[in-house]
Amino acid sequence: MNKTKVKLDTAQINASFMATYPGFAAADSYRTKREVTMRVIDTAKKFTLTAKPGEIVVNSRWIKKQENSKAFQAHLQTALHKNWNSVDTIKRGDYQLVFINKNSAFNPVIQKELIETYFKVFPVLVSTFNDKTTHDVLFVTDTAYKGVAEASGNRILFSTTYMNAHPTDIDIVTHEGMHLVQGYGYGSGPVWLTEGIADFIRYKYGVDNIGSKWYLPEFTAKHNERKYENSYRITARFFEWIDQKVKPGVIIQIDKELRNHTYNQDTWVKLSGKTIDELWDMYAKNPELDLKYSGKERS
Ligand SMILES: [Zn+2]
Structure with a gap:
């Protein structure tokens, strides 16, 4: 009998998913209520865990090992990250911006300008209108998003199609940033x-x-x-x-x-x-x- 093997604990998998996914859901879909299917399969030998928007697949042989089971949450985060082109965390003073870009065709010059606009305008809006606003903001680009931009919670979502076509429209950050401040x-x-x-x-x-x-x-x-x-x-x-x-x-x-x-x-x-x-x-x-x-x- 192999002592390292554990019974597949679906309650633990569920708990790990709930702890991990909601934090990333905002970055993974422009509506955070996307349904996710998690399948546990035991047909493949080397395969461990994959994630794409709306679907997570786990190898049951892999997760039945004690150490993998314990590390499941971290592996899930890593797998979700792979869907993104880049994740940058920028800190200036006591303001932070996490920029998750999910489109490799998004113009990096525009990305830089959106970041600069955030650090120039957002702290001014916060200190002028609502100093209880978060200092920790998430920018997300998503090719699946068909609008121009929208704000909710601490997140601003951008359409890369729109931004690539309107590279000077950086004051979208000002309008959407004000929505965060409005709250x-x-x-x-x-x-x-x-x-x-x-x-x-x-x-x-x-x-x-x-x-x-x-x-x-x-x-x-x-x-x-x-x-x-x-x-x-x-x-x-x-x-x-x-x-x-x-x-x-x-x-x-x-x-x-x-x-x-x-x-x-x-x-x-x-x-x-x-x-x-x-x-x-x-x-x-x-x-x-x-x-x-x-x-x-x-x-
Ligand atoms: Zn608006």
């Missing part, structure tokens, strides 16, 4: 408001809006159809107008109240003396604005 949680204010603030912050704190030809669109009569609910840049321009023409700091206070879950329709009246519809009507009558965009030297 309003569920049920605090409408989506148009969250997105309008993120683009308002991109306008104010972005490092190269000129380089990416990112501008706040001039007011047109068509904007009156959905007014401030147009969201993103149309709303951001309206917010900049409030900042310049009505009262500076209103939008920043709105951001605070959203975070405190004290925001409601009356907040606009409390802060500016006007309802948001009244503010919009004033804006629509006289939308002239002096706008200044950030830009950086490019070689």
Whole structure:
């Protein structure tokens, strides 16, 4: 009898999986609820453990050995890592960025610029708007992701297809980084408001809006159809107008109240003396604005 052999302990395998995979799930799929199948097979001799998105295969002969069973969790992590092109951990001051790139065709120059933008902008946003925001952020690229970029938890996901085609659009980091700083949680204010603030912050704190030809669109009569609910840049321009023409700091206070879950329709009246519809009507009558965009030297 071989004493080193152990009975296949599926409870232990499950526990190891739950301890390992969720931490990597954010990097492994843009929705973290991807289903994973784990198969234990005993047909192959040399094979031990493989992992690809959604599937893990383990050799039962291998895992039945005491030492392998004990090291299963570490092996699982290693196997998951193999799906990625690179993992870089960058620390500057008390901020950290882990960059997981899963596409070998992702332009490294763009990757570097995203990293630089993070260290330039994110600490400023955190210290200005919400010093409880994490200092430990994860950037992930995923070829399976069909959007442009999105933020959740401490993670920002980028589409490499989009970024390779729009290499100067590095202030995506500013917009998505602001989403991490916002951290309003569920049920605090409408989506148009969250997105309008993120683009308002991109306008104010972005490092190269000129380089990416990112501008706040001039007011047109068509904007009156959905007014401030147009969201993103149309709303951001309206917010900049409030900042310049009505009262500076209103939008920043709105951001605070959203975070405190004290925001409601009356907040606009409390802060500016006007309802948001009244503010919009004033804006629509006289939308002239002096706008200044950030830009950086490019070689
Ligand atoms: Zn957004």
